Amino acid sequence: MTSDGTTAPATGESAGTGTAEIPADLRAAFEAYEHALMIDDVPALDAAFAPGPEVMRGDAAGLLVGEEALSAFRHLRGGVAARTIERVEYRPLGEGVALLVSVSRYRGGGRGLQTQVWQHLDGRWVITAAHVTGKAQALDRTVWRSVGDPFFQGAWDGPLAGLTVAVKDLFAIKGFRIGAGNPTYLEGARPETTTAAAVADLLRGGASLRGIARTDEFAYSIAGDNPHYGTPPNGALPGALPGGSSSGPAAAVATGQAEVGLATDTAGSIRVPASYQGLWGLRTTHGLVPRQGLLPLAQTFDAIGWLTRDGDTLQRVADWCLSYDGSESTESALGESAADLPWRLLVPTEILDSVEPTTRAAFAAFLGALGTADAPEITETSIDDLGSAAAAFRTVQGAEAWRNNGEWLSEHPGAVGPAVAARFRLGSAVTAEAEASARTALAPLRDTLTALVKTGVLIFPTVPGAAPSRTADAAAVDAARAATLRMTSPVSIAGLPAVSVPLLSVASPLGDAPVGICLVSRAGTDIALVRLARRLAAAVAEGRS
Numbered sequence: 001m002t003s004d005g006t007t008a009p010a011t012g013e014s015a016g017t018g019t020a021e022i023p024a025d026l027r028a029a030f031e032a033y034e035h036a037l038m039i040d041d042v043p044a045l046d047a048a049f050a051p052g053p054e055v056m057r058g059d060a061a062g063l064l065v066g067e068e069a070l071s072a073f074r075h076l077r078g079g080v081a082a083r084t085i086e087r088v089e090y091r092p093l094g095e096g097v098a099l100l101v102s103v104s105r106y107r108g109g110g111r112g113l114q115t116q117v118w119q120h121l122d123g124r125w126v127i128t129a130a131h132v133t134g135k136a137q138a139l140d141r142t143v144w145r146s147v148g149d150p151f152f153q154g155a156w157d158g159p160l161a162g163l164t165v166a167v168k169d170l171f172a173i174k175g176f177r178i179g180a181g182n183p184t185y186l187e188g189a190r191p192e193t194t195t196a197a198a199v200a201d202l203l204r205g206g207a208s209l210r211g212i213a214r215t216d217e218f219a220y221s222i223a224g225d226n227p228h229y230g231t232p233p234n235g236a237l238p239g240a241l242p243g244g245s246s247s248g249p250a251a252a253v254a255t256g257q258a259e260v261g262l263a264t265d266t267a268g269s270i271r272v273p274a275s276y277q278g279l280w281g282l283r284t285t286h287g288l289v290p291r292q293g294l295l296p297l298a299q300t301f302d303a304i305g306w307l308t309r310d311g312d313t314l315q316r317v318a319d320w321c322l323s324y325d326g327s328e329s330t331e332s333a334l335g336e337s338a339a340d341l342p343w344r345l346l347v348p349t350e351i352l353d354s355v356e357p358t359t360r361a362a363f364a365a366f367l368g369a370l371g372t373a374d375a376p377e378i379t380e381t382s383i384d385d386l387g388s389a390a391a392a393f394r395t396v397q398g399a400e401a402w403r404n405n406g407e408w409l410s411e412h413p414g415a416v417g418p419a420v421a422a423r424f425r426l427g428s429a430v431t432a433e434a435e436a437s438a439r440t441a442l443a444p445l446r447d448t449l450t451a452l453v454k455t456g457v458l459i460f461p462t463v464p465g466a467a468p469s470r471t472a473d474a475a476a477v478d479a480a481r482a483a484t485l486r487m488t489s490p491v492s493i494a495g496l497p498a499v500s501v502p503l504l505s506v507a508s509p510l511g512d513a514p515v516g517i518c519l520v521s522r523a524g525t526d527i528a529l530v531r532l533a534r535r536l537a538a539a540v541a542e543g544r545s
Contacts, residue, residue, distance in 0.1 A: 020090060020091075020092060021090075022088070022090040022098075022100075023098075025124075025125060026090075026098055026100075026118060026120075026125045029048070029118070029124065029125040029126075030088070030100060030102075030116075030118075030125075032044070032048070033045070033048040033127070034085060036048065037079070037080050038079075038080070038082065038083075039079075040077075040078065040079035040080075042071075042074050042075055045074050046067075046070075046071050046074065047126075048126060048127055049067070049070055049126060049127045049128075049130075050067075050119065050121060050126040050127065050128045051067050052066075052067055053065070053066045053067065054066070054128070055067055055070060055127070055128055055129070056070075056128075056129050056130070057070055057073070057129070057130045057131070057132070058130070058131045058132070059131065059132040059133070059134065060133070060134065060137075081106050081107065081108055081135075082106070082107040082108070083104040083105060083106045083107060083112065084104070084105050084107070085102050085103070085104055086103045086104070086105050087102065087103040088100055088101070088102045088103075089101045089102070093117070096119060096120035096121075097117065097118070097119050097120075098117070098118045098119075098125075099115070099116070099117055099118075100115075100116045100118060101113070101114070101115045101116075102114050102116075106135050106256060108256045109135070109235065109253065109254060109255055109256030109257075109309050110135030110136055110235060110254070110255040110256035110257075111135060111235065111238065111255075112132070112133055112134050112135050113132075113133040114130065114131070114132045114133070115130065115131045115132075116129070116130045117129040117130070135255060135256055136233060136235075136255040136256075136257065137257075140232070140233070140251075140257075141229060141230065142214065142226075142229055142230040142231060142232040142233070142248075142251075143166075143213060143214060143232045143233070143248050143251045143252050143255070143257065144166075144211045144212065144213055144214065144248065144252070144257075145169050145179055145186075145211070145212040145213065145214060145229075145248075146176070146211050146212045147210060147211030147212075147257075148209075148210070148211060149210070150164060150208035150209055150210060151208075151209045151210055151211040151212070152173065152203070152208065152209035153208050154202065154203035154204070154205070154206055154207045154208040154209070155203065155204055155205065155206045156206070157206055158204065158205045158206025158207075158320075159205055159206060159316060159319070159320045160202060160205035160206040160207040160316060160317065160320055161205075161206030161207070162206070162259075163202075163206070163207040163208075163259045163260050163313065163316070163317075164207065164208055164209070164210040164258045164259050164260070165199075165202050165207050165208070165209050165210060165258060165259070165260045165261070165262055166210055166211060166213040166248065166249040166252035166253060166257070166258035166260070166261045166262070167199060167209055167211070167212055167213060167249070167262045168213055168215050168219075168245075168246050168248065168249050168261070168262060168263045168264060169181060169212050169213060169214060169215045169248065170215055170219060170264055170294055170295045171196040171198060171199050171262065171293060171294055171295075172192035172194060172195060172196040172199070172293035172294070173192060173195050173196070173199060173209070173212065174191075174192055174193065174194055174195045175191055175192065176191060176192060176212065177189035177190065177191055177192070178192065178295050179212070180215065180217065180218050180219070180295055181214060181215040181216055181217040181218065181219070181226055181228070181229070181245070182217050182218065182228060182415060182416060183228050183229075184412055184415040185218075185408070185412075185415070192293070194293060195293065196292060196293025196294055197289075197290040197291075197292050197293060198262060198289050198290065198291075198293070198294070198304050198321075199262065199293070201320070201321045202260070202262065202317070202321065205320045205321070207260065207317075210252065210257065210258040211252075211258075213248030213249045213251075213252050213258075213261065214226055214229055214232060214247060214248030215244070215245050215246065215247065215248060216244035216245035216247060216269075216420070217416050217417060217420045218295075218297060218401070218405055218416070218420065219244075219245040219246075219264060219266060219269060219295075219297045220245065220297060220401060220420045220423050220424070221244045221245050221419065221420060221481075222243065222244050222245065222267060222268050222269060222272045222481055222484060222485070222488075223241050223243070223244050223468075223477050223480075223481060224241050224242035224243045224244035224245070224247030224250075224251075224273060224276075225241060225244070225247075225470070225477070226244075226247070226417075227417035227418075228417070231247070231470055232247045232248055232250075232251035233251055233255060234251070234254070234276060234277055234467055234470075235250075235251055235253075235254025235255040235256075235277050235278075236254055236276070236277045236278035236513070236514050237276070237277070237466065237467055237508070237510050237511065237513045237514070238510070239469060239470055239471075239510045240276065240466070240467035240468065240469055240470060240508075240510055240513065241276065241467050241468050241469070241470055241472075241477070242254075242273055242276060242277060242467070243272040243273030243274075243275065243276035243277065243467060244269060244272070244273065245264075245266075245269040246261060246263035246264065246265070246269045246270055246273050246307065247273060249261025249262065249263045249273075249307055250263070250273035250274065250276075250277050250279060250281075250307050251273075251277070253277075253279055253307050253308060253309055254277040254278065254279055254309070256309075259308065259309070259313055260306055260307070260308055260313065260317055261279075261306060261307035261308075262304070262306060263281075263304070263305060263306065263307055264294065264297075264302055264303065264304055264305070265281075265283035265302075265303050265304075265305055265492070266297050266298055266301045266302050266303070266397065266492060267301065267393070267397065267485055267488055267489055267492055268463075268484060268485070268487075268488030268489070268492070270282065270283045270305045270306075270307060270500070271283060271462050271463075271488055271491075271498060271500040271516065271518060272462070272463055272484060272488065273307065274307055274462065274500040274502070274516055275461075275462040275463045275467075275500050275502075275514065275515055275516030276463070276466075276467035276513075276514070277467075277514065278502040278514035279307050279308065279309060279500075279502060280307070280308045280309070280310060280311055280313075280314045280499065280500070280501055280502065280533075281305065281306070281307045281308075281499065281500045281516070282305045282306055282314055282318060282497070282498075282499045282526065282529075282530060283303050283305045283491065283492075283497065283498045283499075284303055284304055284305045284322065284497055284526050285303070285495065285496065285497045285523045285524055285525075285526055286301070286302075286303050286492075286495030286496075286523075287303075287495070288303075288322065288497075288523075288524065288526065289303070289304040289305075289321065289322070291304065296400075296404050297397070297400070297401050297404065298396065298397040298400035298401050298404075299400060299404075300396055300397075300400060301393070301396075301397060301492040301493070301495075303492070303495070306318070306321075311501070311530065311533060311534040311537060312534070314499075314530055315527075315530050315531065315534065318526060318527050318530050319527060322337070322526050322527050323335075323527070334527055334528075335524055336522070336523075336524035336525045336528070337524070337525050337526060337527035337528035337529075337531075338528075339528065340528055340531065340532065341457055341521050341525060341528045341529065341531075341532045342455060342456055342457065343374075343376040343377065343532075343535075344376060344377045344379070344455065344456040344457065345376050345377065345378045345379070345456060345457055345458075345459040346379055346380075346381045346452055346456040346457065346458050346459065347367075347378065347379070347380045347381065347458075347459055347460060348380075348381055348382065348383045348458060348460055348490075349380050349381070349382055350382065350383055350384065350385070350386050351383070351386065351460040351461075351486075351487050351490070352460055352461075354386060354464060354483060354486050354487055355460075355461050355463075355464045355465065355487070356464050356465035356506075358465060358506040358507060359461050359463075359464060359465045359504065359506055359515055360461075362461075362504045362505065362506050362515065363460075363461050363504060363517075366503055366504055366517065366540065369540050370536075370539055370540060372539055372542055374539060375539070376536075376539075377456075378459075379456070381452060381458075383445065383448050383449060383452070383490065384444060384445040384448055384490075386486045386487075386489075386490070387486065388441065389441070389442065389445045389489065389490060389493060390482075390485050390486045390489050391438075392438040392439075392441040392442050393438075393442065393485070393489040393492065393493055394426075394485070395430055395434055395435060395438035396435060396438050396439055396442065397427075398423065398424075398426050398427030398430050399427055399430040399434075399435040399438075400427075401423070401424065401427045402424060402427035402428045402430070405424065406424070406427070406428055409421075409424055419474070419478075442493050445490055445493055445494070446493050446494045446495075449490060449491075449493075449494040449496060449520070450494055450496070450522070450523075453496060453520060453521050453522040454522060457519055457520065457521050457529070457532060458518075458519065458520035458521075459517065459518070459519055459520075460487070460517075460518055461487075461504065461515055461516070461517065461518065462487070462488075462500040462515065462516035462517065462518040463484050463487060463488070463515060463516065464480070464483045464484060464487065465506060465508075465513075465515060466506050466507075466508035466510075466513030466514075466515060467508075467513060468480050469509065469510060491518075491520055495523065496520050496521065496522065496523055497520070497521055497523070497524075497525065497526040497529050498518055498519065498520045498529075499518070499519050499529050499530060499533045500516035500517070500518050501516055501517045501518075501519065501533045501536065501537055502514045502516055502517075503516070503517040503536075503537060503540055504516065504517060517536075519532065519533050519536070
């Protein structure tokens, strides 16, 4: 049941895992209880539970036992956050006794779980025991380094007023240290004397900082598994990796702890967690957002951007941060984004050939759903050899990463985790000749992409497939990383803007998983790209209705 009272799948069979269909009268009782929760109908909620001293309800705050204790709690609670029941599992426990386990998705982000024992008493179904697991609450140390409500107050009004921001731990905030995802680096860092331009822009627009969010070490990963602070949760697929290196901001947004994640993307560090966690994520044109106050990984590819739960919020942020101050017309304010991008989509076959079969099938269905009166023109195109381009990208990235951090790493042996240490070792071995050769090798792909987006917008799945499991072995995670880089590095090489939109769903061992659709346009058209992405999402919704 959704928060407005409409019915969602309510049997284990409809979710694909149940063994028996929920009885109609039990289903009706469950839905009536959910409706009462949404409108905070306390008398109806009291009636939904069994009377007497043995009824009980528990959550993270503790256990309540007895009718009176539960009723008092409900009168003080003041309702629950709007949510949709996405799945209900039913198990009969005996004659007139049933177990229901339901999964909630909150409108404000995050998931929850409720487990209920229902009993048929005096001709109706009532709850005799319940346990509620609400959405994740701050402070989760895997997500946050420092957090507040707010952590840093922005302007009291402005176009971004009311938005809270999770800042990746690579940006300078006056009076605080940059930690770069590593406790040894944090300990030796000095407090910053100024705030990074990208942070200041958000504050000036009225947004407030919720806190400093975790990053993979030195942003040199796309998995999201920090060996020092732990792995942040995946807000869309419990049990899966969150995606990195912007794992903290992404998890904060996906679980409803912030509305915006300020992040960086060198090789996909915004796009990958956006895809893994069902978020909107924009990597801006290289150099468009000032990088002063940002700890670099590889300056040739580093770009700044944002993660949000919806396209409207992303549009608000992009409109404010990427328009020009003092403009007197829309055209001068938005620059290249004043005009809409062509409604012509180009599918690069080399990238499509790199995705998993389930993702390819979902992408084909997605394109088929665009068959409306306003359907875009869709054309396949060729770009370049992804394998050789990704290898050249890794060479240049490694060389720059070592120049930026090699001295510190040499002075602190053993301070970083083994996976990131291995990447830095490879970077330390890159010769000047190898780096120059790799830079030359990147030019053809950059030129090809730049030419293609003059007349259309590239479209393809953001990543090969669903987020890997948190329990996947290192070899599997590394293989996923290599396959992902083949798909994400071309945009970084060309320095073009790219947005990941949560428009695909694929089956995974952990359940239905989101996969993003990536759109890429010409340099400087970032605001128009978000507009086009929202138009595309609306067209898909219309095609599926």
